[in-house]
Amino acid sequence: MHPAYSVILFTTASGAGYGLLALIGLAGAAHGAASSQAFAVTCLVTSLSLISIGLLSSTFHLGHPERAWRAFSQWRSSWLSREGVAAVATFVPALLFAYAWTFSGLAIALFGILSAVMCAVTVYCTGMIYASLPTIRQWCHPLVVPVYLAFSLATGALLLLAIAQVFGRDQTVQVVFAAGGLTTALALKLAYWKSIDGAKRTHTIENDTGLGFIGAVLQLESPHTSQNYLMKEMGYRVGRKHAAKLRRMVVLSLGGSLIFCLLTLTLPPALATAAAILAVIWAAIGAVTERWLFFAEAEHVVNLFYGRPAA
Amino acid sequence: MTTLPDTSKPGQKKLGLVIDLDTCVGCQACAVACKEWNTQGYSAPLIDDDPYGAEPMGPWLNRVHTYEAGEGAEAQTVHFPRSCLHCEEPACVTVCPTGASYKRAEDGIVLVNPDTCIGCKLCSWACPYGAREYDHNDGVMKKCTLCIDRIYNENLEPEDRMPACVRACPTGARHFGDLGDDTSDISKLVKERGGYDLLPEMNYKPVNKYLPPRPRRDRATADTQPDALQSMTTISGNGTLADRFFRWADEKLSD
Numbered sequence: 001m002h003p004a005y006s007v008i009l010f011t012t013a014s015g016a017g018y019g020l021l022a023l024i025g026l027a028g029a030a031h032g033a034a035s036s037q038a039f040a041v042t043c044l045v046t047s048l049s050l051i052s053i054g055l056l057s058s059t060f061h062l063g064h065p066e067r068a069w070r071a072f073s074q075w076r077s078s079w080l081s082r083e084g085v086a087a088v089a090t091f092v093p094a095l096l097f098a099y100a101w102t103f104s105g106l107a108i109a110l111f112g113i114l115s116a117v118m119c120a121v122t123v124y125c126t127g128m129i130y131a132s133l134p135t136i137r138q139w140c141h142p143l144v145v146p147v148y149l150a151f152s153l154a155t156g157a158l159l160l161l162a163i164a165q166v167f168g169r170d171q172t173v174q175v176v177f178a179a180g181g182l183t184t185a186l187a188l189k190l191a192y193w194k195s196i197d198g199a200k201r202t203h204t205i206e207n208d209t210g211l212g213f214i215g216a217v218l219q220l221e222s223p224h225t226s227q228n229y230l231m232k233e234m235g236y237r238v239g240r241k242h243a244a245k246l247r248r249m250v251v252l253s254l255g256g257s258l259i260f261c262l263l264t265l266t267l268p269p270a271l272a273t274a275a276a277i278l279a280v281i282w283a284a285i286g287a288v289t290e291r292w293l294f295f296a297e298a299e300h301v302v303n304l305f306y307g308r309p310a311a
Numbered sequence: 312m313t314t315l316p317d318t319s320k321p322g323q324k325k326l327g328l329v330i331d332l333d334t335c336v337g338c339q340a341c342a343v344a345c346k347e348w349n350t351q352g353y354s355a356p357l358i359d360d361d362p363y364g365a366e367p368m369g370p371w372l373n374r375v376h377t378y379e380a381g382e383g384a385e386a387q388t389v390h391f392p393r394s395c396l397h398c399e400e401p402a403c404v405t406v407c408p409t410g411a412s413y414k415r416a417e418d419g420i421v422l423v424n425p426d427t428c429i430g431c432k433l434c435s436w437a438c439p440y441g442a443r444e445y446d447h448n449d450g451v452m453k454k455c456t457l458c459i460d461r462i463y464n465e466n467l468e469p470e471d472r473m474p475a476c477v478r479a480c481p482t483g484a485r486h487f488g489d490l491g492d493d494t495s496d497i498s499k500l501v502k503e504r505g506g507y508d509l510l511p512e513m514n515y516k517p518v519n520k521y522l523p524p525r526p527r528r529d530r531a532t533a534d535t536q537p538d539a540l541q542s543m544t545t546i547s548g549n550g551t552l553a554d555r556f557f558r559w560a561d562e563k564l565s566d
Contacts, residue, residue, distance in 0.1 A: 074410050212380075305441060
């Protein structure tokens with residue numbers, strides 16, 4: 001699948017935003033109003049900006065962004081519509097929580113938990129858009145949604161840790177969430193790669209054309225001499241060596257992020273802050289690379305009609 | 312509306328195509344007729360960017376592949392037109408977030424509303440058959456309309472009220488009709504020839520059927536040639552110097 005940069009940016013940025021918002025929602029529910037308004041505002045502006053930038057950037061890859069409002073209508077059947085509805089709906093408890101948490105308002109816990117739940121629901125819907133497609137073996141996989149959730153949590157937790165370090169509000173529990181999130185994301189991703197690499201290729205050109213009863217099938221003539229939309233969008237294939245290099249980069253980035261994250265526990269404040277920021281940067285690199293690979297390693301069954309032997 | 316209409320009632324009209332892989336000769340007339348018909352009418356025009364240049368680009372609603380099936384003497388060339396199969400349970404309809412992609416309850420035709428489509432391309436990811444292509448000029452998805460603007464069109468002569476591709480096919484490899492009616496000619500054809508679904512395991516329940524190529528009738532004689540041709544294919548060792556030279560050259564070049 002051709003990796004669309006706007007979608008990669010959207011899912012990683014908004015994923016991090018949702019992760020951060022969910023965690024401050026839970027923090028507010030646990031500890032009440034924020035101890036520092038500057039800290040609270042920074043967290044809220046960061047999370048809501050990331051979410052908004054992500055959502056807006058996703059409309060740029062549309063043929064008709066001015067009609068995007070119509071995408072809220074088919075939530076009964078479409079995961080993409082459900083994601084849109086959930087994303088917008090999340091702003092309601094989020095903004096109410098933002099006010100309550102910053103200015104010691106009422107019902108911090110209620111809005112905090114609601115926000116956290118809605119963040120999870122939105123990220124879940126995003127993952128399901130891909131996981132619900134039977135046409136792409138690598139996406140129609142039970143680990144896809146957990147990976148989306150884990151990356152959202154991990155990147156959000158690292159952002160919280162970094163902001164907390166800057167404001168001197170760091171706590172061990174933040175490191176626990178960040179380290180836990182990173183470890184989970186890494187473990188799930190490795191399990192996912194192992195699974196898709198080892199999975200049986202059930203689609204063959206013989207089965208899919210229905211001509212296998214004659215014998216082995218190969219494409220003699222493409223329907224067209226130049227590429228078409230299908231080949232450009234679905235035909236993209238990343239070389240195995242290239243994918244292997246990028247997978248290593250994901251592992252090293254997440255691993256590096258984990259190390260810097262844990263270092264914040266032992267380093268003096270100024271260095272700990274630097275370490276926390278580096279952890280965010282490394283995780284961002286890892287998340288964007290992972291998302292790029294998620295698209296690039298996807299194989300759509302239409303490729304079989306275009307002569308690919310199996311998928 | 313992207314929830315699917317209830318098409319379980321008996322006698323439900325299911326309009327579709329039947330493609331005969333045995334008689335298709337890959338002439339591309341159906342593909343051209345479709346592209347041309349759709350320069351006007353529903354969801355038109357189909358952009359044709361840089362048509363004589365290095366990278367022509369634009370959606371076609373029907374594309375014809377050519378495959379070789381089998382090996383050696385058993386091999387058959389099979390031409391394979393591919394267009395929307397107007398499935399009964401198409402995921403391309405249910406994944407659409409705006410409701411632009413829909414299936415008509417009255418005849419089962421699956422369409423894209425070009426006025427409400429946002430061009431998110433998710434339907435093309437959901438379709439295993441590559442039926443939907445993005446028109447980069449209009450910013451919407453386009454697909455076979457089963458010539459909905461021809462089949463009911465009273466401005467056309469009755470014999471032309473069928474999809475352009477079916478009308479254009481010179482070998483009678485394309486058929487149009489109601490596959491929900493067991494008594495229709497097209498349903499009888501499917502039964503008689505063992506018409507099959509593409510990718511049935513996806514559970515999209517495609518309505519279009521493909522008729523498999525018939526077995527080669529010359530399989531038994533593939534290794535032998537008529538006597539009259541035998542003497543032409545071997546160069547005799549005895550003969551003139553020229554004959555013997557050419558035989559030697561032939562052997563050398565055949566290595």
